[in-house]
Amino acid sequence: MADGTTKRGNGTGETEASIVVRDLTMAFGSFVVMHDLNFTVRRGDVFVIMGGSGCGKSTLLNHLIGLLEPARGEILYQGQSFTAATPPERAALLRRIGVLFQSGALWSSMTLAENIALPLQQYTDLGPAEIRKVASLKLALVGLKGFEDYYPNEISGGMQKRAGLARAMALDPEYLFFDEPSAGLDPISSHLLDELILELRDSLGATVVVVTHELASIFAIATNSIFLDVDKRTITATGDPKTLREHGNDAVRTFLARGATKPTGATHE
Helix, strand or coil: CCCCCCCCCCCCCCCCEEEEEEEEEEEECCEEEEEEEEEEEECCCEEEEEECCCCCHHHHHHHHCCCCCCCEEEEEECCEECCCCCHHHHHHHHCCEEEECCCCCCCCCCCHHHHHHHHHHHHCCCCHHHHHHHHHHHHHHCCCCCCCCCCHHHCCHHHHHHHHHHHHCCCCCCEEEEECCCCCCCHHHHHHHHHHHHHHHHHHCCEEEEECCCHHHHHHHCCEEEEEECCCCEEEEECCHHHHHHHCCHHHHHHHCCCCCCCCCCCCC
């Protein structure tokens, strides 16, 4: 088991199930995207959803955060059904979730501080001065101290991703979701973002779910993962990507060995 999977918990070293997905089927009308998905995200995981283009990675993330409803199955957060929750119960659960969308999704007409202030204004009783202080703190956590009054178009793409992450952390969520966080970034910016994700997981005690197909990120941050097979339309591998690269099925080994002259473990199984 990779380091990090047992760093969070109740102080006894025991990992806890944070998110449980049972028999999930994702569909648009009669078209089934993925079926019979079963997996568990443990508390403190950096859990990677991986697979080829068009396999349904982002669709699965959207189901996990309630933007899409399952055709069948159930999603539970710490034993509480998210799928069957009443609107007030679901709203309370969503308060514990932060999301970094692929584009960053910052409001272009607002400064970085104003972007972060938005959820604080909507969901807390903090006054303007306190909100400004929290926004500055969140920006400092992602390396953007002093950029409070910049607009999104005045900073780089990597900085926009970090500002989006600061906004995702505004309400101190227990769960952080990332949709292709490295998309559009150069290798150095991507590596720095990977390091930031790990630092925040450790400092905040958050459980992290990441959608990505970037191999460097997968091997750098994942403590556990699932592989969505676009041909079989279900999960065909679960575990530490480093282990799956060596001992997984043919499809996952091929996916994780992209770019290698000789896929590691090609003679196994």
